[in-house]
Amino acid sequence: MSEYRHGRVSRPRRPWYARALGIRHLYLSNVMCVLLFEGSVALAVLMALTELVSWWVVLILPLTVAAMVKLNDLVAGAQNRHG
Helix, strand or coil: CCCEECCEECCCCCCHHHHHHCCCCCCCCHHHHHHHHHHHHHHHHHHHHCCCCCCCHHHHHHHHHHHHHHHHHHHHHHHHHHC
């Protein structure tokens, strides 16, 4: 669904999670972004409520998941360049 606006073709906007992490080589759908971010927060909260882990995990787990997604994007970019 391309429309011309001010002489350019508009592209669908990427999810905010992918834009915030600066993902360039992976395609993350809206559902995948929700699962990655909100799922990691929900998992951390459930683990903290059951006292399996400290409450710091509620902050650390989503940041760790974001770092792994960014690392996966960097590896995919390196594979595209060399392969």
